[in-house]
Amino acid sequence: MWRDPRARSYLLQGLFAAAILAVIAFIAWNTAANLARYNIRVGFQFLDRPAGFDILQRLIPYSEASTYGRAFLVAILNTVVLSAVGIVFATVLGFLIGLARLSSNWLVSRLAAVYIETLRNIPLLLQIFFWYFAILRPLPGPRQSLALPGDIFLNNRGLYLPAPVFEPGSGFVAIALIAAIAAAMAIYAWANRRQAATGQRPAAGRMALGLLIGLPFLAAVATGGPMSWDRPTLAGFNFQGGVVVIPEFVAMAVALSTYSAAFIAEVVRGGVLSVQQGQIEAARAIGLRPISIYRLVVIPQALRAIVPPLTSQYLNLTKNSSLAAAIAYPDLMHVFAGTALNQTGQPFEVMALTMGVYLGISLAISWLMNWYNRRVALRERTP
Amino acid sequence: MRLSSVLAGAAIAAATALPALAGTLDDVKQRGVVHCGNPPNIPGYAFTDDKGERRGFDVDTCKALAAAIFGDATKIKLTAVGPRDALATLATGGVDILTHRMTWTFNRDNGGGIEFVMPLFYDGQGFMVRKSANIKSATQLNGASICAAQGTTTELNIADWFRSKNLRYSIVTFAEPDEARGAYESGRCDSWTNDLGSLAARGLGLKNRDEHIILPETISKEPIGPVVRQGDSQWMHVARWTFNALIAAEELGITQANVDEMKAKSENPEIKRLLGVGDDLGQKLGLKADWAYQAIKAVGNYGEMFDRHLGPNTRLGLSRGLNGLWTNGGLMIAPPFR
Numbered sequence: 248m249w250r251d252p253r254a255r256s257y258l259l260q261g262l263f264a265a266a267i268l269a270v271i272a273f274i275a276w277n278t279a280a281n282l283a284r285y286n287i288r289v290g291f292q293f294l295d296r297p298a299g300f301d302i303l304q305r306l307i308p309y310s311e312a313s314t315y316g317r318a319f320l321v322a323i324l325n326t327v328v329l330s331a332v333g334i335v336f337a338t339v340l341g342f343l344i345g346l347a348r349l350s351s352n353w354l355v356s357r358l359a360a361v362y363i364e365t366l367r368n369i370p371l372l373l374q375i376f377f378w379y380f381a382i383l384r385p386l387p388g389p390r391q392s393l394a395l396p397g398d399i400f401l402n403n404r405g406l407y408l409p410a411p412v413f414e415p416g417s418g419f420v421a422i423a424l425i426a427a428i429a430a431a432m433a434i435y436a437w438a439n440r441r442q443a444a445t446g447q448r449p450a451a452g453r454m455a456l457g458l459l460i461g462l463p464f465l466a467a468v469a470t471g472g473p474m475s476w477d478r479p480t481l482a483g484f485n486f487q488g489g490v491v492v493i494p495e496f497v498a499m500a501v502a503l504s505t506y507s508a509a510f511i512a513e514v515v516r517g518g519v520l521s522v523q524q525g526q527i528e529a530a531r532a533i534g535l536r537p538i539s540i541y542r543l544v545v546i547p548q549a550l551r552a553i554v555p556p557l558t559s560q561y562l563n564l565t566k567n568s569s570l571a572a573a574i575a576y577p578d579l580m581h582v583f584a585g586t587a588l589n590q591t592g593q594p595f596e597v598m599a600l601t602m603g604v605y606l607g608i609s610l611a612i613s614w615l616m617n618w619y620n621r622r623v624a625l626r627e628r629t630p
Numbered sequence: 631m632r633l634s635s636v637l638a639g640a641a642i643a644a645a646t647a648l649p650a651l652a653g654t655l656d657d658v659k660q661r662g663v664v665h666c667g668n669p670p671n672i673p674g675y676a677f678t679d680d681k682g683e684r685r686g687f688d689v690d691t692c693k694a695l696a697a698a699i700f701g702d703a704t705k706i707k708l709t710a711v712g713p714r715d716a717l718a719t720l721a722t723g724g725v726d727i728l729t730h731r732m733t734w735t736f737n738r739d740n741g742g743g744i745e746f747v748m749p750l751f752y753d754g755q756g757f758m759v760r761k762s763a764n765i766k767s768a769t770q771l772n773g774a775s776i777c778a779a780q781g782t783t784t785e786l787n788i789a790d791w792f793r794s795k796n797l798r799y800s801i802v803t804f805a806e807p808d809e810a811r812g813a814y815e816s817g818r819c820d821s822w823t824n825d826l827g828s829l830a831a832r833g834l835g836l837k838n839r840d841e842h843i844i845l846p847e848t849i850s851k852e853p854i855g856p857v858v859r860q861g862d863s864q865w866m867h868v869a870r871w872t873f874n875a876l877i878a879a880e881e882l883g884i885t886q887a888n889v890d891e892m893k894a895k896s897e898n899p900e901i902k903r904l905l906g907v908g909d910d911l912g913q914k915l916g917l918k919a920d921w922a923y924q925a926i927k928a929v930g931n932y933g934e935m936f937d938r939h940l941g942p943n944t945r946l947g948l949s950r951g952l953n954g955l956w957t958n959g960g961l962m963i964a965p966p967f968r
Binding site for chain 1: 742
């Protein structure tokens, strides 16, 4: 049997797999034995116990009497919202700076290079502290808030906005809005078909806009305007009522966006440079303006090279959001793997859940980006 | 060859993954140093002086233990751990004992693999506000935003107290207590909360300490003391009775200066037993007969330890209060050494 290469390879692989399983089993047994020996409580029952602490920013209802499980959800939402906002702004800013770096204008491209080199090389934690105190310093206290039209107030406790209060009947407005969006998509599809068939494009943009505004408006009028505003008012120390954007969120979002934008700019630059020069020359030869060249020829081809490293930058941004504990933004790491961990005294369960969530978010982002990558991939011409 | 390297790796993992647990005293004696966990930087409790030495109340506690075990207060290894990781570090064997600012609570004492030795510092939580805010009492803090450090009992106490008084608040929690102070100073919060001892210590870092006052209310009881791993009864007893010896020394009038004289000349039976003259109490702990004498000689009695770092003559300027002897209206009492 030793002479047959296939049998030998099967045997070796089988032994190797058995050894790996043995190591995993040993680690699991060892952990369980040590947990028992150190008298450390194991189990997820703590998720049903009341948390007892308050959270600065919560997107779903939460109070100190809520469970640790609810605090977990609040923290996850905070992380997801911060990551989403960060990703959007980082992408926009990154593309702008990347294209600026490629500009033929010497000053523009130098400024972009300075931006990239500075922000890439300073540790993110320092940048977060910088933005936090840079944002807090010029803002006034609550008593001297900046009052903007529309009952909007800006002070060093946050940006206070009126919150919409949905009364019964607003369901119709929501349904009308959804119907309007569906109709707008249908109009765009119809406009594309008309353009492909006759070369003339109907005014799809204006029609869609009219629908999106008109339909919900009609529904609101029909049901008697089912929405009121909860306005922020100064009561004692701080503003009460309305919805508040805390400075910690703004500082984290700005820091994460500007930092990741520097990396994304280089990714974009690499992708654009990878487009064959012949494509750009051909586009110029048929008379396209520079903006159209970028939009129609260069970017679609550059995306093939941009999207995979862009995915990595998005994952980095999501994981970097865990630095939020340094400036009191209540993200998952801060609230759950910080406060809850210390208070329940169960580091293993808490860290396992936290790692699971970050893994889940990252896998979701990767999956989405891979789907998009397949869409922009170069389709081979079928003969 | 791949297989054997995998097996070797598993064996190494096995050898290093099982630290000896029961028998911390034996480990410490074998190692030759006591490994203590301290707060990273709190003036008065654990800080680095201008010569680069670690000093403070929590450092002295560790030195007393080392002196009792080895007769030499320098046989310590100090590790700075923040409050967030301190208990986990202790539970998994990273340090032998935490001489830290951890409050003794039910949830920490049970099920976390650790247990508290005894309170060595009775504290309470308080608030600091700006004098310009014209607040005289914490009950006026309705709707205020409060800066706190994360993962400590402060968040829970705030929640309980404000709920009991039916007041609203919003809490801004930072990973490090000094960040909380910085945010309070920059105006982000109306008030800063921490244990009164920590407010006094960290408050020294404020630019204009005179512009701030500490409100009179103490909203919680914080019995703070050293922590050891659960299940090691001998080590727990060594720690507990070493610290009790320091309190007993103050009760009996033994100081760092007169301990030699007391050992040589005193006729008081309890002093003689404590200092190992004519009786060997250390045997039952697994220590030498002069264990208490060495501890007192190294750091003095409890009162001296307090006054050296936290007392009215230091920058912190704390009065003994609840930390005085039971004969002076405080809570410090040592069981009889009999």
